[in-house]
């Protein structure tokens with residue numbers, strides 16, 4: 194489909210590149226919170242014409258094909274339910290997300306690294322249970338010592354999170370840009386408190 198943007202503007206808000214659609218699963222919950230499930234307008238329009246989604250909300254802007262004018266979707270919902278991922282990858286990112294991007298020793302959020310609670314030199318393994326997010330300063334203080342030796346406490350006993358727990362953590366970190374039409378479908382604490 195060849196589409197031309199009908200409404201050009203210099204401002205960012207009206208820029209066509211800022212017209213992603215929030216993608217909801219068939220249960221009307223966002224497909225993903227972190228990162229927030231967004232599709233570029235090209236994908237949401239394609240999905241609409243392939244009958245894979247219903248359009249719930251639209252931007253005021255339109256795009257034009259040779260034969261028609263199409264309003265850009267701002268919220269779409271999948272027609273078929275997608276089973277959320279059950280397997281959680283043990284990645285730095287997921288570990289930071291589990292720990293809320295904060296040092297599990299001092300609570301700080303700058304210069305995040307990760308630390309083995311029981312040092313590797315003492316047989317500590319790299320696992321959800323033995324690795325926590327730590328700021329550089331705590332990491333250096335702790336070095337290859339045990340918690341007891343440096344009198345550190347862990348804020349929360351580390352364990353493997355569930356997929357739902359990670360999604361819930363993701364809600365606490367909304368992206369900088371949120372279109373107003375998305376807000377009804379998101380459940381961020383920050384938003385509800387406003």
Ligand SMILES: [Zn+2]
Pocket residue numbers: 296297298299300301327328329330331332
């Ligand atoms: Zn720290």
